[in-house]
Ligand code: VGL
């Protein structure tokens with residue numbers, strides 16, 4: 656059974672200088688490039704928002720980035736505007752070997768709902784289609800790397816376990832936003848869900 660490498664959101668806006676920069680986000684690029692040839696199935700994801708996306712604090716008068724907002728689907732962190740469809744910030748980091756991607760999953764493209772996970776939007780129910788892609792290719796084991804450990808990697812890993820995949824997160828090839836202890840909480844949640852957290 657082939658193993659898939661899922662490279663999550665290694666985009667300019669999540670790297671230093673970007674709109675939602677993750678500390679050290681660019682440091683993982685060489686390690687990810689080196690890993691790609693080892694995997695027969697290679698999937699990249701891109702956070703891909705409309706310019707007026709509901710997860711942007713700028714859409715909510717009086718709200719500031721990193722405040723929590725109650726959406727119909729539950730509490731949502733409000734973010735600085737980032738990863739707007741077609742923008743330079745939404746592009747992959749220029750050194751990322753993204754030609755290796757066999758499929759690129761774009762997520763968060765619906766204005767009214769965010770999508771941290773590569774599998775489901777933040778209602779935890781609307782699928783992105785990735786599950787079907789993996790199943791039809793006969794994949795049962797996943798390795799995840801990318802940004803950010805405590806949001807998109809975390810949600811993707813938990814959803815994948817819930818769907819029955821065996822999941823390993825290469826923690827050294829991830830970087831975190833770490834809002835109010837969110838990194839520790841994410842590591843705990845992944846561990847408790849049965850995700851293997853490996854470090855090289
Ligand atoms: C992400 C916050 C907002 C991520 C995406 O890729 O982890 N975080 N949008």
Ligand code: ZN
Pocket residue numbers: 702704710734737738763
């Ligand atoms: Zn986003």
